[in-house]
Amino acid sequence: MLRNREIRFVLLVMCTISLLLLLSAAFFSISSVILVLLTSVLLIGCSLIFTRMRYLEIEKLSSYMRQISSGDYSLDVRDNREGEFSILKNTIYKVTVMLSEQRTLLQKDKTHLTDAISDISHQLKTPLTSMMVMADLLDDTHLPETKRAEFTRNIRIQLERLEWLVTSLLKLSKIDAGTVHFKNDHVIVVKLIQKALQPVLIPIDIKEQTVTITGDDNVAFVGDLNWAAEAVINILKNAVEHTDSGGSIAIAFSENPLYTEIVIRDTGKGIPRDEIPFIFKRFYKGKYAGESSIGIGLSMAHSIITKQNGTIDVQSEIHKGTQFRIRIYKQIV
Incomplete structure (x- = not known):
């Protein structure tokens, strides 16, 4: 606490004022000196105790913030009493709740993205596998012309299906991302x-x-x-x-x-x-x-x-x- 320059400055000012008051009281009587000394000691002591209490609260909030940064959003620091610390605690709690909700949404988005990629891969795999098989069969020089025409037509159908799938996915991704500007x-x-x-x-x-x-x-x-x-x-x-x-x-x-x-x-x-x-x-x-x-x-x-x-x-x-x-x-x- 005493490493804080502001606190050292305030303590120096209070001690200087107390010393000046003691010197002034010496012109009156010993009783005045004792009264000023006791009053100064009590005031400085109360100030140090109060500052120490605030440091302990700040330390608790710092520990709470470290736990939040590590991903623990379960702590509750709400305080319904009056004072700037209560306002700060309630504000931190609101931010914590917001971060927790955002984390949940991000996790859902990741899960949705993973599922979407899996679904897309599955949808693309089937026609691609079919076309690869038919392409291999077309390499056979002894393949009848009727079969060659059939395989070529099937490949064309699969390509059209892939084109429609890719186009549809691009449209959906634009809608999901909010980049589509619908006209009115x-x-x-x-x-x-x-x-x-x-x-x-x-x-x-x-x-x-x-x-x-x-x-x-x-x-x-x-x-x-x-x-x-x-x-x-x-x-x-x-x-x-x-x-x-x-x-x-x-x-x-x-x-x-x-x-x-x-x-x-x-x-x-x-x-x-x-x-x-x-x-x-x-x-x-x-x-x-x-x-x-x-x-x-x-x-x-x-x-x-x-x-x-x-x-x-x-x-x-x-x-x-x-x-x-x-x-x-x-x-x-």
Whole structure:
């Protein structure tokens, strides 16, 4: 404590004042000298004791901070008494709680990143292994032309699948990182539906499915047309894939003072009740998923819609079809 220059200076000043008072008291009487001496000793002693107590508190706080820096956030130094030390303790406790929460979030992010890398590796491994096998077979000079054409076509299909996977993962990573700036344009829903239907018209035609669209041409919402179309495309792809040939897909949209709603209903296989809570989870594949399914489309649709002040939910019944309900809520000014 006495190594502190400030304390030594204060002690020197107090001793100097006491000495001057003693000299002044000597002009009056011995009793005055004794009174001044006792008073000075008591005041200096109380000051030293008080300073020592504060040093002990600071030492406790220093020990607490060292434990925090080592990763121990379990200590509680809250103090409800008045005083600057109580304020400091409560502030340190708040910072400790914040650091603990941030550490938990970082740990979750690390776990999520590890799981994502594992899932991505698994998704890439399957088509790459398939292409390597077929590439080896193509080296055979005695391979029939029909088989050569078949293997070449399969390799092309796997490459297209890889391209779609990588593109989708890049889009998802941008959304997760918050680097996507969604526009706040006036989106006409009927134009959105027409844009989203374009990529799935060929598979719809091949499976001879019927599509019905109902809704007012003036229905609209504030959002990003291109990203919203990306979400709807993935939902329509899911509907086309799980609806048998000759089935139907119904798209309806409406608007009220609170939100704009888009409902996509199909007559497909349906989703088991126990799978519904997981269908928007990344890389999740249900028991009725096709061989080419990766389990990323609905996850992307969910991320895009929620980022645009919207919600998406699903209702389904086995062998009776599935219904996706999208709601884009209006912004409150």
